[in-house]
Amino acid sequence: MDNFMAARSQMALSLGFHIIFSCIGMVMPFFMAVSHFLWLRTGNPVYQNVTKAWSKGVAIFFATGAVSGTVLSFELGLLWPTFMKHAGPIFGMPFSLEGTAFFIEAIALGFFLYGWTRFNRWFHWFTGVVVGISGLTSGILVVAANAWMNSPTGFELIDGKYTNIDPIKAMFNPAWFSQALHMSVAAFAATGFAVAGVHALMVMRKQNVNFHLRAFKIAAIFGVIAAILQPLSGDISAKMVAKRQPAKLAAMEAHFDTKPYSPLIIGGIPDVKNKKVNYAIELPGMLSFMVYDDFKTPVKGLDQIPERDQPPVAVTHYAFQLMVALGMLMMGLGILYLIALWRKKNWFDKRWFLKLFIWATPVGFIAVEAGWTVTEVGRQPWIIQGVMRTADAVTPMPGIGYSFYLFTAVYFTLSLAVIFLLYRQIKMVPIIYDNPKPVSK
Amino acid sequence: MIYVVIIFLWVALLLYLVMGGADFGAGIIEMFTSNKNKSRTRKIMYNAIGPIWEANHMWLIIAIVILFVGFPVIYATMSIYLHIPLTVMLMGIIARGTALTFRNYDAVHDNMQKIYNKIFVYSSFITPLFLGIIAGSAVSGRVDPQATNFMDAYMYSWLNWFSVAIGFFTVALCGFLAAIYLIGEANDDSERKSFIRKARLMNIAAVIAGSVVFIASVKENIPLVEWVFGNIIGIAAVSAATISLILLWYLISKGKRYIIRVLAGFQMTMILLTTTYKHYPNIIILKNGGHLSLIEDQGAEKAIQSLGIALLVGSIFILPALFYLVWSFQQKPDGESEVESH
Ligand code: HDD
Numbered sequence: 001m002d003n004f005m006a007a008r009s010q011m012a013l014s015l016g017f018h019i020i021f022s023c024i025g026m027v028m029p030f031f032m033a034v035s036h037f038l039w040l041r042t043g044n045p046v047y048q049n050v051t052k053a054w055s056k057g058v059a060i061f062f063a064t065g066a067v068s069g070t071v072l073s074f075e076l077g078l079l080w081p082t083f084m085k086h087a088g089p090i091f092g093m094p095f096s097l098e099g100t101a102f103f104i105e106a107i108a109l110g111f112f113l114y115g116w117t118r119f120n121r122w123f124h125w126f127t128g129v130v131v132g133i134s135g136l137t138s139g140i141l142v143v144a145a146n147a148w149m150n151s152p153t154g155f156e157l158i159d160g161k162y163t164n165i166d167p168i169k170a171m172f173n174p175a176w177f178s179q180a181l182h183m184s185v186a187a188f189a190a191t192g193f194a195v196a197g198v199h200a201l202m203v204m205r206k207q208n209v210n211f212h213l214r215a216f217k218i219a220a221i222f223g224v225i226a227a228i229l230q231p232l233s234g235d236i237s238a239k240m241v242a243k244r245q246p247a248k249l250a251a252m253e254a255h256f257d258t259k260p261y262s263p264l265i266i267g268g269i270p271d272v273k274n275k276k277v278n279y280a281i282e283l284p285g286m287l288s289f290m291v292y293d294d295f296k297t298p299v300k301g302l303d304q305i306p307e308r309d310q311p312p313v314a315v316t317h318y319a320f321q322l323m324v325a326l327g328m329l330m331m332g333l334g335i336l337y338l339i340a341l342w343r344k345k346n347w348f349d350k351r352w353f354l355k356l357f358i359w360a361t362p363v364g365f366i367a368v369e370a371g372w373t374v375t376e377v378g379r380q381p382w383i384i385q386g387v388m389r390t391a392d393a394v395t396p397m398p399g400i401g402y403s404f405y406l407f408t409a410v411y412f413t414l415s416l417a418v419i420f421l422l423y424r425q426i427k428m429v430p431i432i433y434d435n436p437k438p439v440s441k
Numbered sequence: 442m443i444y445v446v447i448i449f450l451w452v453a454l455l456l457y458l459v460m461g462g463a464d465f466g467a468g469i470i471e472m473f474t475s476n477k478n479k480s481r482t483r484k485i486m487y488n489a490i491g492p493i494w495e496a497n498h499m500w501l502i503i504a505i506v507i508l509f510v511g512f513p514v515i516y517a518t519m520s521i522y523l524h525i526p527l528t529v530m531l532m533g534i535i536a537r538g539t540a541l542t543f544r545n546y547d548a549v550h551d552n553m554q555k556i557y558n559k560i561f562v563y564s565s566f567i568t569p570l571f572l573g574i575i576a577g578s579a580v581s582g583r584v585d586p587q588a589t590n591f592m593d594a595y596m597y598s599w600l601n602w603f604s605v606a607i608g609f610f611t612v613a614l615c616g617f618l619a620a621i622y623l624i625g626e627a628n629d630d631s632e633r634k635s636f637i638r639k640a641r642l643m644n645i646a647a648v649i650a651g652s653v654v655f656i657a658s659v660k661e662n663i664p665l666v667e668w669v670f671g672n673i674i675g676i677a678a679v680s681a682a683t684i685s686l687i688l689l690w691y692l693i694s695k696g697k698r699y700i701i702r703v704l705a706g707f708q709m710t711m712i713l714l715t716t717t718y719k720h721y722p723n724i725i726i727l728k729n730g731g732h733l734s735l736i737e738d739q740g741a742e743k744a745i746q747s748l749g750i751a752l753l754v755g756s757i758f759i760l761p762a763l764f765y766l767v768w769s770f771q772q773k774p775d776g777e778s779e780v781e782s783h
Pocket residue numbers: 143150175178179180182183185186187189190230231233234235237238239241323324325326327328330364365367368369370371372373374375
């Protein structure tokens with residue numbers, strides 16, 4: 001495997017792995033805080049059991065997220081030393097603040113996981129909330145760092161030297177808000193649907209229905225609200241992309257010709273050689289409308305972008321279509337859920353209703369991976385948009401292919417291990433939590 | 442502000458060495474524990490380490506972030522030429538962190554536990570070994586940006602007697618720290634005795650490994666003797682460490698569990714001080730005699746400034762909370778610990 005491809009693949013693999021665990025580590029504490037709160041208020045031990053069962057799952061995810069994140073902070077240098085040499089001081093601000101956020105998160109987690117019987121109950125509850133807030137903060141910060149790669153600001157490039165560095169300005173780059181918003185909402189949507197799906201399965205199998213139904217409802221409501229907001233936030237993101245990275249937008253849409261009434265292209269197979277898209281649905285003027293709020297203004301197409309500055313069109317386009325399709329699906333499910341909640345309480349006993357959520361278990365995470373593919377592949381060939389090419393940033397060390405195979409094997413094994421452990425957690429629910437007396441106070 | 446940043450870097454490394462070291466050491470101790478006592482040792486260890494495990498390894502992350510924000514050239518150079526040992530260390534970190542968590546949170550207790558334990562123990566050994574190798578390589582003068590072939594650039598930069606000896610020295614120190622720490626956690630006299638025995642063993646191992654480091658430095662033409670004994674601070678620190686070691690052994694027999702921890706921590710401080718003082722501010726010594734320095738190779742001024750402020754502000758939040766965490770779990774466990782309670 002060629003060194004450059006291997007480095008890109010390893011980066012993508014590591015981030016794609018980490019993002020799943022970090023989303024869960026970021027969002028689950030909020031679910032736990034709700035059920036923990038319900039337990040403290042109602043004294044119903046089922047809520048305590050839900051909280052405890054979740055907290056064990058979270059501990060597993062948290063540790064995996066933490067080690068994979070640690071690996072990432074080294075990998076940035078191991079794979080892209082030239083990039084880090086120049087970018088480190090510029091986009092380092094969010095990373096240094098993130099350090100604090102992680103630290104607080106880790107400390108609060110220590111209190112939460114080990115403090116069930118040691119502290120005042122509300123202090124204990126509060127430490128759980130702190131885990132969630134600091135996790136979310138760190139997610140926002142790290143995405144601000146990524147946003148800088150998409151819209152680099154806060155420095156000047158003079159004769160190949162990076163000068164006039166302003167880390168604060170770099171952190172609050174134009175893309176940070178739209179990306180951080182979209183990512184945070186995505187984390188809630190993806191985790192909410194995933195957790196809800198697992199519990200829906202158990203409800204359908206009539207196992208510990210009381211336990212799983214409550215867990216399902218807490219997770220689902222978070223996921224549902226996020227899923228309904230997500231397309232709105234996606235629209236903000238798309239407008240931002242159009243402004244700062246026309247090449248990425250063009251690749252997302254497989255939009256080859258710049259002309260008035262630019263069409264929105266749905267589906268289809270991009271044919272890069274002949275600069276057209278086969279078998280697609282075209283909605284004339286819609287792309288112009290989405291980007292500029294009027295049907296006529298032309299949107300810059302790939303024909304206006306030099307070939308050597310174009311990202312891979314097909315991958316970006318497919319990934320974008322996939323994300324949007326799944327987003328629409330999740331929004332639809334969300335609306336259905338709200339109807340059930342307000343009007344059709346009996347749906348919660350219906351197999352078809354539960355089945356929909358069971359099928360939807362992985363969709364949020366697939367959308368997350370697809371979305372990151374859009375962002376990262378769509379930025380190619382740049383590692384820092386318009387400033388540094390990815391190929392110029394890669395490590396000179398040969399043989400990264402072996403490293404990539406090694407990481408693939410490790411992450412593959414870890415994923416299996418996590419799934420295995422989770423399966424065992426769920427299997428043990430009846431044994432641990434079904435005894436009539438509450439587990440402990 | 443650059444000095445604030447350098448102090449934070451040094452303190453982060455020290456704390457990682459002490460807290461993380463005790464944590465790694467616990468796995469090393471487990472390696473040398475007879476099967477019969479393993480599960481008890483494990484339980485004591487977990488009660489002691491579980492709550493702060495996550496926080497311990499944050500020191501490493503803080504150090505790395507300081508390096509890449511404040512000293513990007515140093516970070517990039519290490520990443521390129523020490524790629525291989527860094528990767529091995531990362532594998533160790535992954536294996537260790539997940540095995541520790543898995544074995545405590547696996548809902549079913551069966552033969553899988555054996556596998557987790559094996560992984561945990563080996564990775565507890567490998568990680569500090571390579572951490573030491575990396576630290577040794579930084580000052581060994583083998584990092585060679587002008588190298589033209591793979592072996593010189595990426596293998597011999599770290600694969601030499603000196604670096605490897607430092608690796609083993611680090612392992613022994615970790616084991617020693619853990620044993621000292623665990624003496625205070627033991628529930629009864631026989632456990633206490635067994636930890637004291639291990640502390641003694643690790644102490645001997647550290648002395649042997651330390652001597653090998655000196656021999657290797659002579660063999661590899663590294664002026665370690667001069668770094669350590671050629672200046673007043675070095676001599677003072679070595680003497681202080683030696684005296685505190687004697688004191689420590691005396692106090693162990695008196696059963697002072699907190700003071701011996703402080704003394705062990707003090708020794709680590711002295712060791713890190715001697716090994717860094719003489720060539721401060723240079724932290725990487727290159728083969729051609731050049732070096733990378735914390736002063737000359739610092740990043741842009743604005744970056745250092747905001748990094749320093751972030752660190753200062755961060756520590757206002759972190760230190761009290763961390764202190765409270767460590768303190769509340771120092772109070773003896775109240776019988777039932779959640780993890781075992783199912
Ligand atoms: C649950 C996951 C999820 C769902 C349902 C959606 N997205 Fe998304 N999307 C993400 C998860 C995501 C993401 C993984 O979180 C990304 C990657 C980078 C980022 O900030 O968010 C992303 C990126 C991303 C970008 C690129 C942003 C950039 O490069 O700065 C655009 C334009 C959209 N999204 C647009 C949409 C639209 C119009 C959706 C309509 C339904 C949508 N997304 C649903």
